[in-house]
Amino acid sequence: MNYGALLEMAARAGEIMLVSGAEVYRVEDTIRRILKQSGLEGIDVFVLTTGIVATLTVPGAQPLTLVRRVSRRETNLNRIYRVNDVSRHFCSGALTLEEARAQLEEIAAAVRYHFWKKCAGYALTTGFFAILFGGGPAECAASAAVGTLLFFVLRGLARLRLNDFCQNAGGSFVLAAASCGIRQWLLPQMNLDAVIISSLMPLVPGVTFTAAIRDTLNGDYSSGVARCAEAVVVALAVASGVGAAMLALGMTGGLA
Amino acid sequence: MNELLIQGAAAFLAVLGFSVILDVPGRFLLCAAACGGASWLAYYLSLERSPSLIAAAFLSSLTAAVLSHLFARWQKAPVTVFLVAGILPAVPGASIYRSVYNVIQGEADLANLYLMQTVQIAGAMALAIFIVDSLFRLPRRG
Numbered sequence: 001m002n003y004g005a006l007l008e009m010a011a012r013a014g015e016i017m018l019v020s021g022a023e024v025y026r027v028e029d030t031i032r033r034i035l036k037q038s039g040l041e042g043i044d045v046f047v048l049t050t051g052i053v054a055t056l057t058v059p060g061a062q063p064l065t066l067v068r069r070v071s072r073r074e075t076n077l078n079r080i081y082r083v084n085d086v087s088r089h090f091c092s093g094a095l096t097l098e099e100a101r102a103q104l105e106e107i108a109a110a111v112r113y114h115f116w117k118k119c120a121g122y123a124l125t126t127g128f129f130a131i132l133f134g135g136g137p138a139e140c141a142a143s144a145a146v147g148t149l150l151f152f153v154l155r156g157l158a159r160l161r162l163n164d165f166c167q168n169a170g171g172s173f174v175l176a177a178a179s180c181g182i183r184q185w186l187l188p189q190m191n192l193d194a195v196i197i198s199s200l201m202p203l204v205p206g207v208t209f210t211a212a213i214r215d216t217l218n219g220d221y222s223s224g225v226a227r228c229a230e231a232v233v234v235a236l237a238v239a240s241g242v243g244a245a246m247l248a249l250g251m252t253g254g255l256a
Numbered sequence: 257m258n259e260l261l262i263q264g265a266a267a268f269l270a271v272l273g274f275s276v277i278l279d280v281p282g283r284f285l286l287c288a289a290a291c292g293g294a295s296w297l298a299y300y301l302s303l304e305r306s307p308s309l310i311a312a313a314f315l316s317s318l319t320a321a322v323l324s325h326l327f328a329r330w331q332k333a334p335v336t337v338f339l340v341a342g343i344l345p346a347v348p349g350a351s352i353y354r355s356v357y358n359v360i361q362g363e364a365d366l367a368n369l370y371l372m373q374t375v376q377i378a379g380a381m382a383l384a385i386f387i388v389d390s391l392f393r394l395p396r397r398g
Contacts, residue, residue, distance in 0.1 A: 022336070023336070026334075026336070075278045075279070075340070076278070076279040077275075077278050077279050077280045077281070077336065077337045077340065078279040078280065078281045079279070080334060080336060080337070081281055081284075081333055081334055081337055082281075084333075084334050112279045112281065112282075113276050113279060117276055118276060118277065120273070120276070121273045121274065121275075121276030121277045122273065122277065123273070124269055124270065124272060124273025124274075124276075125270050125273035125274045125277060126273075127269075127270075127273075128266040128267070128269040128270035128273070129266075129270045129345075131262065131263070131266035131270075132263065132266055132267060132270060132296065132345060133350070197350045197353070197354075200349070200350070200353060201270075201274075201349060201350075202274070202277055204349030204350065204352065204353050205349065205352060206344070206347030206348050206349025206350075206352065206378075207340055207343070207344065207347055207349075209347075209348065209349075209352055209374065209378045210343060210347055210348075210378045210381050210382055210385075212378075213378050213379055213381075213382035214382045214385060214386065216382075217382055217383070217386045218386075231352060232352075232356070235352045235353050235355070235356040236356050238353055238356075239353055239356040239357040239359075239360055240360060242353075242357060243357060243360045243361065
């Protein structure tokens with residue numbers, strides 16, 4: 001067996017999962033399972049939220065080690081699901097190393113939902129969260145409109161290749177300003193707080209924070225702390241965007 | 257009863273939308289949304305009967321986690337696919353935002369209040385998920 005190619009494939013699988021927001025223990029588990037196919041005893045895998053280290057100890061030869069650095073992350077459950085599938089089929093012998101490798105590359109490039117479906121997703125989420133936050137039909141419609149706008153702003157900022165912090169801050173700035181505008185000119189009775197909070201739901205790091213505590217309970221202290229920091233930074237970006245919008249509107253004529 | 261129906265349907269649709277944002281594969285969308293709807297109903301009913309946020313968050317995640325494990329076994333998919341969507345309605349995203357927003361605004365008391373709320377909710381949810389994970393791991397070993 002070609003140990004180098006196996007190690008390379010295992011790291012690629014882990015990398016795709018980590019970039020798609022999988023938990024650290026799940027990534028470690030998948031890489032270890034794939035490496036077990038080598039039949040070797042010395043398998044060590046160490047995964048952090050920001051990188052992967054895997055070592056195969058080959059008897060009578062130099063040990064093989066591979067390091068992968070991961071910087072960008074966004075949740076993509078489709079990729080996690082499909083990589084899991086590939087690793088299961090590879091481990092049961094239904095896939096060869098080359099086939100698995102090719103499928104992984106295809107997964108990494110695949111886009112599941114295209115532009116308009118994603119856009120509808122944003123509108124649905126923000127619109128109906130308004131009802132969960134105690135809003136009525138007016139808040140629901142306003143949040144859906146603001147959520148759609150948020151989607152276009154985020155896509156636009158992503159095209160400019162701004163970093164995540166600026167994307168979140170810019171998105172929430174536009175979102176807060178638009179909500180204030182809707183209340184000023186269209187729906188004076190609207191509950192502004194409910195509209196802003198529910199439009200923020202796609203950005204806000206609730207799942208990240210809960211995952212941080214789960215990781216910590218699982219004993220993955222380093223990734224627990226890393227996720228916690230990530231949640232605070234995202235919340236800071238969102239809050240500063242909204243805060244800046246409120247401040248700007250207050251200065252220019254007391255909209256808020 | 258009518259209000260309950262509206263809340264459940266709204267949670268279902270909101271989670272359906274979020275599942276698309278999170279790229280949940282098409283054939284799991286309805287299950288994921290059902291998970292979210294059920295967990296929000298548990299949250300809502302619990303808050304109606306007692307004001308404890310911790311109890312509400314705990315019960316709703318318990319519901320979401322049990323359902324996700326059942327769906328995962330039925331559909332042969334990883335638990336995360338359903339769990340992330342399922343816990344979404346109760347997750348303390350709004351509280352963590354409000355906490356940091358009040359830090360920026362200089363309202364230390366409110367910031368503290370919301371920070372406490374965030375930690376309480378997230379802690380209760382993580383604990384519920386952790387308990388269900390451990391329980392579902394038991395029979396596989398035997």
